Structure formats: C-alpha cells, structure tokens
Amino acid sequence: MAIIEYEDQIQEIVDKLDHSEFIYDFLSVYDIPRATITKLRKGINNLATEIGAVYLKNKLYFREGIGNLMQDFADLQERVDEIGSKPRYLLVTDYQHLLAKDTKTNETLNIKFDKLPQYFDFFLAWNGIEKVDFDKENPADVRAAERFAKLYDVVVNDNPDATRKGLNLFLIRILFCLFAEDTNIFKHDLFTNRVKQMTADDGSDFNQFIGGLFGVLDFEKSQRPANTPDWLNEFPYVDGDLFKDQHEPLHFSAKSRKLIIEAGERLKWNQVNPDILGSMIQAVASEDSRSHLGMHYTSVPNIMKVIKPLFLDGLREDFEVAKGNEDKLQRLYDRIGKIKFMDPACGSGNFLIITYKELRQLEIDILIELNNIGVSTMYVPSVTLNQFYGIEIDDFACDVTRLSLWIAEHQMNVKLHEQVRDAVRPTLPLQHAGAIVNDNALLVNWNKVMPTSPTSESYLFGNPPYLGSSMQSKKQKSEVTEVLSHVISKYKNLDYIACWFVLAANYSKNSKTQFAFVSTNSICQGEQVAPLWNVILRDFDIKFAYQSFPWENSAKNNAGVVVVIIGLVNHSIKTKKILIDSENLMREVDSISPYLVEGEAIIVERTSKPINNLPEMVKGSQPSDGGNLILTNEEIDDLKKIPLKNGIIRKYVGSKEFINGTYRYCLWMDKSSYLVNRQFKQVEMRVKNVERFRLSRSTQITKNAAKIPWAFMQRGAYATAYGEIKDDSKITIIVPRVSSQNRLYIPIGIVSSDVIVADSAMAIYNSSVWIVGLLMSRMHMVWASNVGGKLKSDYRYSAGLVYNTFPVPKITLRRKKEIEELTYQILDLREERGLSLAELYGAPLADKHPKDMDSNLKEIHFALDELVDREYGTGHFENDSQRLKLLLSMYKEEVRTFEE
Secondary structure (H helix, E strand, O other): OHHHHHHHHHHHHOOOOOOOOOOHHHHHHHHOHHHHHHHHOOOOOOOOOOOEHHHHOEEEEEEEOOOOOOHHHHHHHHHHOOOOOOOOOEEEOOOOEEEEEEEEOOOOEEHHHHHHHHHHHHHHHOOOOOHHHHHHOOOOOHHHHHHHHHHHHEEEEEEOOOOOHHEEEHHHHHHHHHHHOOOOOOOOOOHHHHHHHOOOOOOOOOOHHHHHHHHOOOOOOOOOOOOOOHHHHHHOOOOOOOOOOOOOOOOOOOHHHHHHHHHOOOOHHOOHHHHHHHHHHHHOOOHHHHHOOOOOOOOOOHHHHHHHHHHHHHHHHHHHOOOOOOHHHHHHHHHHHEEEEEEEOOOOOHHHHHHHHHHHHHHHHHHHHHHOOOOOOOOOOOOOOOHEEEEEOOHHHHHHHHHHHHHHHHHHHHHHHOOOOOOOOOOOOOOOOEEEEEOOOOOOOOHOOOOOOOOOOOEEOOOOOOOOOHHHHHHHHHHHHHHHOOOOOOOOOOOHHHHHHHHHHHHHHHOOOOEEEEHHHHHHHHHHHHHHHHHHHHEEEEEEEEEEEEEOOOOOOOEEEEEEEEEEOOOOOOOEEEEEEEOOOOEEEEEEEOOEEEEEOOOOOOOOOOOOOOOOOEEEEEEOOOOOOOEEEEHHHOEEEEEEEEEEEEEEEEEHHHHHHOOOEEEOOHHHHHHOOOHHHHHHHHHHHHHHHHHHOHHHHHHHHHHHHOOOOOOOOOOOOOOOOOOOOEEEEEEEEEOOOOOOOOOOOOOOOOOOEEEEEEEEEOOOOOHHHHHOHHHHHHHHHHHOEOOEEEEOHHHHHHOOOOOOOOOOHHHHHHHHHHHHHHHHHHHHOOOOOOHOOOOOOOOOOOOOHHHHHHHHHHHHHHHHHHOOOOOOOOOHHHHHHHHHHHHHHHHHHHHH
C-alpha cells in the first residue's frame, strides 16, 4: 500500500463522528486478517476483561480513556506488566489525544488524536515492517512526493488547456509555501490555515485566493497596495524571482483544495532532503518515471565520490592546516565565497545542492574555529547561491533545482544559527542562484552561463546522460556531430557523454577550472579510448579516477549501472593523483592511464597485423547468401541422398554454436567444386539464389560478390580454398567475438580442420596449442576486457584491437611445452565432462543469476594463469590493475620495436 493510502484511510477513521468502532477500523488498515478482526468485534478472541478494552494476543492492548489519559495509560502499563505474554503495542485514547507504546523498541507516541494519520508508520510492525527500516526507505521526501503526485494529477486533469509552464510554476510555488510554513520562514501553518479560512470548500474561489497571495509575495510590504488585506500582509516578502511572473489562472475543485490542505497538515516538510525531494518531484511530472518514485535520485555518498576528490578534500585539508591561524582561516573563508560551481546536466540539482551544503558547513566550521581561538567578528556571509550554476534541458527540472537550493539554503541558515553564536542569516528575501539555465548543454556556450577567467577557481561536475551510439536518437546524433566532428575524426561510435568531456575540456583549457563526471566505463575501454582520450589528454591529466563500480541510488529496488568517475586537471596545475578501486581503497600514484590504472597515458591503437609475432587472426567466413549456403538439418538429410562430390558439405560453427556445443552445416565450394556439382538442381538453385540476393544489396562489395555466387563472400580459411591444414601438428583456434561478462574466461578452443568457422567468431589457422593456452590466460582476459571493451555488458573481441596488440614476452620452448600441457588438461577435462562450454564456464540463466564455473576446470585455469603470469615478470600480481599496468608498458615498447 502506498504511504498516502495509509494516511487517507486512517484520516477517514479519525474524521468519523462515532468512534465506537475505532480500534477495529484502525486494525483493518494493517495486515491483520479480516476474520481475526471480526472475531475480535464479537469478543471471541478479545482477552481483555474490562469494559472499553481490546486485547489481541501478541498484537495490541487497547483502552478507551475514561479520565486522566496519562493515568489511564499508566494503569494499562501496570496491567500488561502482569501478563506473561506482552502485546506488541499499548494504545490509549479519548479521541482528543492518543498515547501509544511499542513494547519491543520502547518507543512512545504522545499526539493529538487528529494527527494519527501522520504516525501510521509507528504501527507497521503489524505488517512485518520495523519502523527503523521503513524510515530508511520511505523518508519524508517519499511521502511528500506521493502527496505531490496526487495533487499534480488532479490539477492537471482539471486544467487541460493550461500551459505546462503555468502548471509547473503553480506547483513549485505551492511546495515553497508548504515548506515555508513548516520551517518558520512563514508563521507556523500560516499558508494552510489561510487556505482553510479564506476559501470555499468547493474550491470555486481558490484561484482568486492564490492569485492574490502570489501577487504580493514579490513585493516588500511597503510596496504593496494600500488596500492589501491584513491577512495577505501577514505573509512576508519572498523575492528570489519565485513570484515575479504573474500567476496563470487555473481551475480548482473541492478535491484539489482538500489535497493542498492535507499536504500542509499531514506532512513534515521540515524533514525533507532537498537533494532527494527535487528528483522525485521531477519524476512526478514525467509519466514514464511516475512508477519509479524514489528511484531517480543519486545518493549522497555517490555524489561525494565526485566532489570530494575534485575539490572538497583539498578545501578540508586547507582548513586543517589553517586551524589556529586567523589569517589563514580568513583567507580560506574569503576563498570559498568566490569559487564557482556548475553542473552542465543538472537535472533537479542533486550535485549542486550537496555541494552548497558542504560549502556552507565548511563556512560554519571556519567560524567555529575562529571563535575557538578568540577571534570575535561580525558574521558576514561567504558562500552564497550565486556561486552555483546549472544547465538543464527540462524546464520543470530547472524550477525544481531553484526551489531545492532555496530549501537547502534555509536548512543551512538554521544550522548556522544553531552552531555559531550570534550568527544569523535570514532566508528571506530569497537569494538568487548564479544561473540555472533551461537549455541544451551541448548547444549553449558554457562560458556565457558561468563566465570564467584564467585566474578564477571553478569546478564542473555531474552525471550527464550516457547513451551508447546505437541508443542515440537522430537529434542526439546530430548533437554529437555538432560537438565532436571538428575535434575528433572517428567520433560516430562515441557515447553521448563524450560530448560533455570535450566541452568541459574546451571550457577549462585556458583556466584553472577542473572537472569530473560520472560515466559508464565504456569510454575507458575498447574502441572509444583512442579517439576520445587522444584529444582530452593533450591538455589535461587525470587527477583522480574511480575504477568500475555499480552506480546506485538510495532507494530500494534501485537500478544501477557500472560506471567510472573521472576527474581532470590542466597540465599546468600540479596536483597529486588519486586512484580508487572497486573496494573504495584509495592510493596516490604518479599518473593515471585512460584505462584507469596506474601508469602513463598509453593508448592502444587498432592495427591490421599482429605486432607480437603471433600468427594472424582473421574473422570467420561470412556467407552473405540470403540463407542459401547455410543448411538446416532437414536440408542436410535431402542433400545426403545426392551423390555430391568433393565433400562440399561442411560443419559450420560460430560463437553461439561453439559455446553451446552445437553446430550447423553449409555448402563450401570453390569454382571447380561448383562446376562438378552444378548438375544437381538442389545445388544450382541455391547458387542462383545467392547471386540474386547479392545483386539486390546496396553495397558494392556485396554486388561484386555476385560474380562468385558459389562461394562465401568472405572466406576466413586461407591455407587452401577449403581451409584444410597441411601440417598435422597445426590446429585451428576459434575465439568467440562476444561472450558473457559473467564468465571468468572467454571460452576459447580448437575445431577440426574441416570445420568452417562462421564470421561471428575469430579464427587462427595453422596455429599451435600453446597459443590457445596463452589466449585462455588471465593475462589475456585482462587485456581483452579493457582494451577490447564491451558489447552492452559482454566481452567484445577483435583481432585489430585485442589480439594484434596483445603484448607477448619471449617465451622459451620449455615454457611453451608447459603451457601446452596445461592447455591439453583443460581441453581434455572439457571433453570428459560432456557438457557445453556455456555450462562449464558459467552460463547466464533465465533468472539472470549466472551458473558458476566448473570447480575442477577453474583449478586448472588458475594453474595456467600462474604459469603465464611468471612469464610476464614477477609471477604474482595483486590484482588485474597491476596486470594491465604491466601490459600497457609492454605495449608501448612493443609498438616502438615494431615501428623500428
């Protein structure tokens, strides 16, 4: 049940004139069986003996108050102490006040009876939910968002012709008024009480009321018309541009008025977190996000991962150094009031809000320290909202950001007054944020949004949209072209977020500005590394980086993606470099590679030939045949009845077949074998169909292949036209081009010489067994997963980027024999098990929980890993980052040697 459903049902019970059935109605709101409540009404399972009392074993002991409520409760407590088995709750009410106790947690409730709906969560243990857990997952922010969603729907439905801007502005203003009356910005309950007193129950005059109220809040009292009613002059001057625009007339009903009053009476607005509330309010206004209320905000710990190493840790370190020194403290105080911050994809402002609160807390801490060392000065604000900037394409999100910043400002003003003697900073009139601009961040000039200079200190940060190239709309692709085409030649396969990195680099190039963004790890793997980072690292160093980790929010059922966080600083600024691993362990390093391991900026470039002295790897054979050269089992049975010559029916195996232990068949011919077999109409018909298919294609290379319709368009086997291997000591190695990320190893193996490898896999013909072992090793897996990157979340393998560039040390003949021996053990064990590679290496199951790798197979693989590791140096690596660091260093030398 949604939070507001609990509240609404209990409100109906509270509002009844007759409370004789109260306790039964109240229990029915929770997961107490209906039959149990019916029996309780009849007295069948009521263990209480006194009049007006209800005792449901283990659940509740209830009494109606008959005199002094406190004494009645004390009497009930004494009665329960005599009982061997205690009920979970004690409850006494005279229907004016209510007292309750949770006997397990010893928490108590002492409230006015009409406030009971707000405290429904106190009794959630009846539903098997402990209040402490409920509060974690359903804070005041979620409750406010649910109320807001209900109000939003009613107002929107009542005003089908209203503008989106008018509706959104009304709702933002209502939220501010509700927050203001609960936090002493306005007098307590001023707004809600005036709605109840000054408007009709049916809502018919509510628009007139709200128009009058909103119309005066942008004016100081001295500037308001002389005939302004006294009740309006009770409201203070607000400013901040929140009430500058004229209210758009709207229609209101009894229902919308009632919902506004309920939002004021039932919600604890002083407990909301503006960083969370803003995101949920934005989700309310988005139909596709409505079902995920509470899932569209970034948790504070994750935001801190961005802003702490970018600037906050440095400011805090400077504060520690400045302690006890008035001059240093004052310089830091002045400095934090001049720094500028911008989120160029700010959404509802999460990053800006947390940054503002952290800066205000540092301001407070400096003042406390000044007081501690005996410095008494008049409080002068340092950090202000006009230091904070944002760009956001959604207009409502911009309004929400401004509102959330004002809420955060008030909360920090209260905190300042609580922690620093005589320091008072009024919330009203509202302060102006630097600029929260409603625009497309990829098309607007960032320097016009937040002007900067070579000497000013500023920071860019945020969590821009990721979107791989295949997921981008036509409009987004045109934006990518607009931003990247003039700086990156091979930009079309880059993620959408690459635009933010390039624009941030351009903005920061000639200044002290530093920036950090959350991104999917795809920009630090595979083909995206070279085009993007060759440009970025011309002028910038990676200041800090979080290696891949799941980016999740604080709501239950959160949906996370695997991300990295990368902070960049101009070459001219010398600073320590921090690398943070997936376990959140930090270490200082000399430099950070774009693959996010310790080391210099080495970038692996695709190459057409192996630079490691390994035999050539080629893509498997591609038919481009319209399905005419590939055979089903039924077609095979028909063709076997024909006396075909030259063995033109071959097994056909691609990645899927190899991993799953299956195979298909194909017709494999050169010109001479075709001429021999064309007499058979089944063959001739298929060849003619291939010709027609290829001629119908749009690409010229496929049209040209119509001249040889009997053959696969691209044939991976180069030893002969059939791919036979002349040397019996040589083998054909097959490497799947795509493999599940759930596996520790890409399943790699051997196929017989007469098998045709499909183009969904890579092949090495006339190879040696020790090379299979090398490619199976952890060392090679590290290279493949980082340099090759991922297709969605699966390993993506290619010859040009992975195999041809893989650094291989000089391996002695003896060591090759040892690798070969362990490789045969792996191949033999696979054969003995009689299972598919998918099953042996961990097949992703339907419920998305991967099956683990065969334990015996894993043991031999680990032995092979250890053996191969020894060939690369020490023989012991603490983690894969160390392996990758070594491999990149070797690659650099390998390239230099190859080019020479």
